[in-house]
Amino acid sequence: MGRFYFLFLFLGLTTSFQAQEIEVCKSCEVKTIQVAVDRAENGDVIRIKSGVYKEHDITIIDKSLTIIGEGLPVIDAEMEGTAISIRAEKFSIEGLKIINVGRSHTNDFAGILISNSKNFEVKNNRLDQVFFGILLENSSDGIISGNKITSNAKNQATSGNGVHLWKAEKITVKNNEIIGLRDGIYLEFVNNSEILNNLCKDNLRYGLHFMFSDQDLYRGNIFENNGAGVAVMYSKFIDMQDNQFRKNWGSASYGLLLKEINDSELKNNIFEDNTIAISADNTNRINYIENDFKNNGYAIRIRGAVYDNIFERNNFLYNSFDVAYTGRLNENKFINNYWSGYSGYDLDKDGIGDVPFRPVTLFSYLVNKTPEAIVLLRSMFIDMLDFSEKVSPIFTPADLIDEQPQMKRIQW
Amino acid sequence: MLKILKYSFYDLSRSRWSYVYFFFYLLLGVVLLFLNNDLSNAVITLMNVIIILVPLIGTIFGVMYFYNSREFTELLLAQPVRRSSIFLGQYLGVAISLSASLILGLGLPFIIYGLFQSGAIWDFASLLISGVFLTFIFTAIAFNIALSNENKIKGFGLAILVWLFLAVVYDGLFLLSLVYFQDYPLDKFSLVASMLNPIDLSRILILLKLDISALLGYTGAVFKQFFGTGLGAFTSVFVLILWVVFPVWRIKRIASKKDF
Numbered sequence: 001m002g003r004f005y006f007l008f009l010f011l012g013l014t015t016s017f018q019a020q021e022i023e024v025c026k027s028c029e030v031k032t033i034q035v036a037v038d039r040a041e042n043g044d045v046i047r048i049k050s051g052v053y054k055e056h057d058i059t060i061i062d063k064s065l066t067i068i069g070e071g072l073p074v075i076d077a078e079m080e081g082t083a084i085s086i087r088a089e090k091f092s093i094e095g096l097k098i099i100n101v102g103r104s105h106t107n108d109f110a111g112i113l114i115s116n117s118k119n120f121e122v123k124n125n126r127l128d129q130v131f132f133g134i135l136l137e138n139s140s141d142g143i144i145s146g147n148k149i150t151s152n153a154k155n156q157a158t159s160g161n162g163v164h165l166w167k168a169e170k171i172t173v174k175n176n177e178i179i180g181l182r183d184g185i186y187l188e189f190v191n192n193s194e195i196l197n198n199l200c201k202d203n204l205r206y207g208l209h210f211m212f213s214d215q216d217l218y219r220g221n222i223f224e225n226n227g228a229g230v231a232v233m234y235s236k237f238i239d240m241q242d243n244q245f246r247k248n249w250g251s252a253s254y255g256l257l258l259k260e261i262n263d264s265e266l267k268n269n270i271f272e273d274n275t276i277a278i279s280a281d282n283t284n285r286i287n288y289i290e291n292d293f294k295n296n297g298y299a300i301r302i303r304g305a306v307y308d309n310i311f312e313r314n315n316f317l318y319n320s321f322d323v324a325y326t327g328r329l330n331e332n333k334f335i336n337n338y339w340s341g342y343s344g345y346d347l348d349k350d351g352i353g354d355v356p357f358r359p360v361t362l363f364s365y366l367v368n369k370t371p372e373a374i375v376l377l378r379s380m381f382i383d384m385l386d387f388s389e390k391v392s393p394i395f396t397p398a399d400l401i402d403e404q405p406q407m408k409r410i411q412w
Numbered sequence: 413m414l415k416i417l418k419y420s421f422y423d424l425s426r427s428r429w430s431y432v433y434f435f436f437y438l439l440l441g442v443v444l445l446f447l448n449n450d451l452s453n454a455v456i457t458l459m460n461v462i463i464i465l466v467p468l469i470g471t472i473f474g475v476m477y478f479y480n481s482r483e484f485t486e487l488l489l490a491q492p493v494r495r496s497s498i499f500l501g502q503y504l505g506v507a508i509s510l511s512a513s514l515i516l517g518l519g520l521p522f523i524i525y526g527l528f529q530s531g532a533i534w535d536f537a538s539l540l541i542s543g544v545f546l547t548f549i550f551t552a553i554a555f556n557i558a559l560s561n562e563n564k565i566k567g568f569g570l571a572i573l574v575w576l577f578l579a580v581v582y583d584g585l586f587l588l589s590l591v592y593f594q595d596y597p598l599d600k601f602s603l604v605a606s607m608l609n610p611i612d613l614s615r616i617l618i619l620l621k622l623d624i625s626a627l628l629g630y631t632g633a634v635f636k637q638f639f640g641t642g643l644g645a646f647t648s649v650f651v652l653i654l655w656v657v658f659p660v661w662r663i664k665r666i667a668s669k670k671d672f
Contacts, residue, residue: 249628251636275629297626318453320626340453370590372598372635375606377623378456379615380464381583 019066024073025049033067033075033084034058040065048073048096056102060086069095072126077101077109085113092121101130103158110135110160111149114142122147132160133181140169148177153204161186162203165193173198183209184226191215200224206231206257210238218243228254229274238264248274255296258283266291268412276301277319284308290412293317298324298364302332312336313410316359320377323359324368329399334359338406346407357405360396362389416488416498420505424477430509433469437517445525451532455539458518459618462543463611464579467550470510471571474554477506479564489672499555499667503660507551511544518543535621542614545652549610550575552659559666582609599634607647610655617648 022036022044030036033055036046042064050071056078065088074097077083083098098111110132112122117139124146127133133149136142144163153159162178165171167189174196178184184200187193188211195218200207207223208230210216217239223229229245231254232238238261245255255274256266262284269291271277277296280286281303288311293299299319300311309332316322317340336352344355363382366373376382389396424430440461444454481502488498522536554571561567586605590598606612619627620639627639638644 249625251629253628273625275625295625297623297629318456320623366587366591370594370598372602373587373590374627374629374635375602375612375616376583376587376590377619377626378459379583379612380460381580381587383460384580 019043019045021045021047023047023049024053026051037063037065050074052076054078056081056083058084060084060088060091062088064088064090066091067093067096069097069125072097074099077111079103081107082109082113083111085110085115086120087114087116088120089117090119091117092123093125094121094123095125097126097128098130099128101127101132103131103160105157108132108135108160108164110164113137114139117142121145130160130181132164133162133178134164135161136163136165136168136171138167140171142168142170143172143174144176145172145174146176148179149181150177150179151181153180153182156182156204159204161209162200165190168193172196177201178203178207180204183207184223185209187211187213187216189213194218196220198222200226200229203227209233210235213238217241222246223248223255225249227252228257230255231257231259232261232264233257233259234261236262236264240264240266240269242268244270244272245274245277246270246272250275254279257281258286261286265289270294271296271299279303280306280309282306286310287312289313290410291315293319293322295319297321300324302326307331309333310335313406313412314338315409316340317409321361321364321367323400324364325360325397325400326368329397332400334400334402336404336406337402338409339402342405342407344405351407353405353407356401356403358390358393358396358401360400361386362395365395414501416493416501417504417508420481420502421509423481424505424509429473429476430513433473433510434513434517437514438520441518441521445521451522451525451530451536455532455535456622458539459615459622462539462546463615463618466514466543466546467579467611468575470507470547470550471554471575472568473510474503474506474551475558475567475571478502478555478558479567486672495667496664499559499663500660503551503555503663507548510547510551514543514547515540535618538618538621541649542617542652545656546610546614548656549652549659552656552663555663556659556666559663559670578609578611583612586612603634603638607651610652613648613652613655617645617652620644620648 022030022040024030024033024036033053037060040046040063045066048069050073052074054076075083077100079100080102083101101111102109111127111130111134113135115137118141120142122134122144127149130151134144149162159182161183162181163173163185165187169191171193173185176198179201182204184203184207185195186209190213193216197220199222201224203226205227207226210232212234214236219241222244224246226248229248248255253275255271255277258280260282265287267289272294275297277293277299279301282305285308290313292315294317296319298321299316301324304327307330311334313336315338322339339357342353342357344353346353362385444457448454557571558567606616
C-alpha cells in the first residue's frame with residue numbers, strides 16, 4: 001500500500017510540473033521558431049512541424065529545451081549567419097534540416113552553434129550547404145549523433161568544418177555522416193571524448209583532425225577520399241581502433257598523419273589504397289598493433305624524431321613501399337609482422353621466417369632523394385639493386401629489420 | 413598478304429615452340445595462382461615476368477623464325493607476290509601466334525581461378541594488353557635485325573644485346589642520370605625517357621593500374637597531370653602504337669630494297 005502511495009505521489013508531482021509543449025507550424029498559433037523559443041520555459045518541448053522556416057540567428061539562452069522536428073522541417077538561413085545558437089544546460093535538438101548557412105571570412109557561422117553548454121544532445125539532424133556544421137565551444141558532456149552534414153567545400157579559406165569542437169570535455173560524436181566540408185570532425189583542446197562509427201568522406205582537408213587534444217578515443221570510423229584521412233597533431237593518449245582509411249590520394253595525402261603525438265595506440269585499423277598510409281613525424285611511444293596495410297603507395301613513412309614506436313603483428317600487403325625511413329633507428333621496432341614481400345623460408349615450421357626481413361629498400365631511399373625516380377618502380381634494374389642492397393646494406397639503416405617475420409597473414 | 417599470314421600462322425601453330433611457349437605460360441599462371449592464393453599478388457609477379465620475358469621471347473623467336481624460313485622466303489620471292497606482303501605476312505604470323513600463346517596461356521588459369529568475379533580483372537587486362545604490344549614491338553625489332561644481318565650469329569647476338577639494353581641497361585642509365593642531375597627539374601625528362609623505351613612504357617601502363625597511389629605521391633605538376641588523369645594511359649598506348657608502327661614500316665622499307 002505504501003508503495004502505491006509513493007507511485008500516486010510521484011505521478012501527481014510529474015503532472016503538476018509537466019513540461020509545456022509548444023507546436024510550431026505555418027497554421028499554428030506560433031509560426032516561427034524564435035517566437036516559440038522566447039515563449040518557452042525551462043523544460044519545455046518545442047515541436048516543429050514540417051515546412052520551411054526562413055530564419056537565422058535563432059538564439060536560445062539558459063533554457064533547457066527539447067526541440068523536436070517532425071517530418072524534417074527545414075530551417076533556411078538564407079546564407080545569412082548562424083541558424084541556431086545555444087547557450088544552455090540540458091537540452092536536445094532532433095530531426096531538423098538546416099540549410100544555407102552564411103559564409104564569412106571573419107565569423108564562424110554554423111548550422112548549430114553551442115557555446116558554454118552542458119548535458120546536451122544533437123541527434124538525427126540533416127545539415128546541408130553549411131559553412132560550419134555543428135560548432136561547439138567551451139562545453140562538456142554532450143552527444144552528437146546520427147547527423148548527416150554535407151556541403152560543397154571548394155577551397156580551405158571559404159569553407160568550415162563539419163563538427164568543430166573547441167575546448168570541450170566528454171563529448172561523444174557518433175554515427176554521423178560528414179561529406180564535402182573542410183575538416184570532417186575537428187577537435188582542438190578536447191579531452192576525454194569519443195568519436196565513434198562516423199563516416200567522413202570527400203572532405204577537403206582532413207576527415208578527422210586532432211589538435212592539442214588528449215585522452216580521446218576514435219573507433220569504427222571510415223575515412224574515405226579526404227585530403228588526408230586523419231591528422232593527429234600535438235596530442236597525447238589517443239586510442240585509435242577499428243577505423244578504415246581508404247583512398248586518400250594525392251601528393252600530400254595521408255591515411256593518417258601523426259605529428260607530435262605521444263603515448264598512443266593504433267589497433268585493428270585497415271589502411272587501403274592511400275598514397276601514404278601513415279606518416280609519422282615527431283611521435284613517441286606509439287604502438288601499432290594488428291593493423292592491415294593494403295595496396296598503399298607507402299605503408300609507413302617515418303620522418304625525423306620518432307622514438308620508441310613499436311610495429312607488431314601488422315599485415316603489410318602489396319604496398320609499393322612498405323616502409324620509408326629518414327634518420328636513425330631510434331629504438332623503433334618492427335617485430336612479428338607479416339610482409340607480403342618476404343621471400344625467406346621457415347625450416348623449423350614455427351610460423352616465423354628464419355631470415356630477418358628488411359622493410360626499407362634501396363629504391364625507397366633513392367626515391368626519397370630523387371622523387372622522379374618513382375617512374376622506375378618495379379623495373380628489373382631496380383629489383384636487382386634492391387636485391388644487392390638486401391644482401392649487404394649500405395644506404396638503408398642496417399639494423400632496421402623484422403627479426404621475426406610471420407610466414408602467414410596474421411588473423412586478428 | 414593474308415594468305416602468307418595464314419600460312420605462317422598455321423606453320424607456327426604446328427610448331428613445337430609455340431606449344432612450349434603456351435605451356436610455359438599455362439604452367440606459370442597455374443603455379444602462381446595456386447601457390448599464392450591471391451590474385452593481386454599474382455598479377456604483380458606476372459608483371460615482372462611479362463616485361464622481361466615477353467620481349468626476350470619475342471626477339472629470339474622472331475630472329476629464329478626469320479632465319480629458319482629463309483629458304484621458303486626466297487622461294488616466295490620468286491613468285492609474283494609483293495615483297496611487303498611476304499614479310500609483313502610472316503611478321504604478323506609470328507606476332508599473332510606468340511600473342512595467342514600468351515593470352516591463352518595466362519588467360520586460361522586466371523579464368524578458371526575466377527578472374528571475372530574479381531576486381532583484378534582490369535589489372536589483368538592491362539597486363540595482357542602490354543604483353544601483346546611488347547610481342548608486336550619486339551618481333552618487329554627482331555625482323556629488323558634479321559633483315560639487316562645476313563650472319564645468323566651476328567643477328568642473334570644483336571637481338572639479345574638489344575633486349576638486354578632495353579630491359580636492364582637502359583633503366584640503369586636512366587637512374588644514373590636522374591641521380592646525377594637531381595638538382596634540375598626532371599619530371600619532363602623522366603617521362604620522355606620512359607617513353608623512349610617500350611619496356612618502360614608498358615611497365616608504366618601497368619603501374620597506372622597497380623601502383624597509382626605511389627605514383628601520385630610525387631608532387632610535380634607534370635606528373636600529377638600525367639598520372640592523375642587519363643592522359644597517362646592514353647599517351648602510353650599511343651606511343652606504344654608508334655613503337656609498333658615504326659619498326660613495321662622499317663621492315664617494309666628494308667624488304668623492298670634488299671637484295672636477296
